[in-house]
Amino acid sequence: DLVCTEMVSSEALVRNSRKTERLLRFDDFQRPISAQIFGAKPEVMADAAAIVGSSGVDLIDINVGCSVPKILKSGSGVALMRDPDLLSQIMRRVVESAGVPVTVKMRAGYEKNSCDCVFVAKLAEEFGVSAVTVHPRYGVDRFRGKSDWSLIRSVKETVAVPVIGNGDIDSPAAALRMIDETGCDAVMVGRAALGNPWLFGDISAALNGGSPAETTRPDRQEIGKVLLWHYRMTVHESQGDPVRRFRKFAAWYSRGLPGSMGFRNWINAVRTDAAFRAAVVDFFRVSDAE
């Protein structure tokens, strides 16, 4: 299993590494861990890779997939798929300075008929990248439509480095289906794990011979316990207002439970740590003892 950090700005890392390094903090039990960086300047990405590489992570991932407008405007994320020369320089410089293996996460392309993931995966391999992840939607499509798994298969048939498939996996059965249909070496799960971290264990069990139909359905109290543990970590790790930051996670944890809509309205209205905890204790019928 591989844990990935959220993306961290190379510019921010180089400018103020202490503050940004908070985002890269991890515990040994999370290993192997991959830290993801984004940016559009080869020299800044190289310096950021050196900082991150020396922080003890096992891998560095270059973000070539983010489609958030602010990131695109800076020329980073999936915008790099429009500029293979610049992307090549970034990959070369990051591989040179990282000190740990480097991977690249990309989309199908920036848009249809632009430079695609098969081409970019080949480039990545040429420049010494150790594995690629493919989320086969175009950048301009953001999260619309279905991901096109046939593109993962095309990448797998083209490069020798490991290929990690990503896009729309929401169950152990879907993970097995992606591996079967594409031949990918591993799968990555995004949205379906929000509020359902048990999915990782279920997929892992299915990949190790367990039944894909067996999924963990923790009871309300167990979900509440994990939510509070996650919330405490957020309070401990994040700057700013943890209640604001955590609201959406609390909503995801409540998905599918009777009364979840009322709970969501409730937590959207609370402002303080004490009120937030009280809402969770009440809805999930859980104790808030540390």
Ligand SMILES: Cc1cc2nc3c(=O)[nH]c(=O)nc-3n(C[C@H](O)[C@H](O)[C@H](O)COP(=O)(O)O)c2cc1C
């Ligand atoms: C809230 C949210 C945050 C994300 N943050 C990142 C990120 O920091 N880096 C990244 O490469 N992808 C990020 N993604 C994209 C996911 O990694 C993944 O590629 C995408 O959601 C498709 O996979 P899924 O269908 O399993 O969700 C994010 C997605 C969501 C919904």
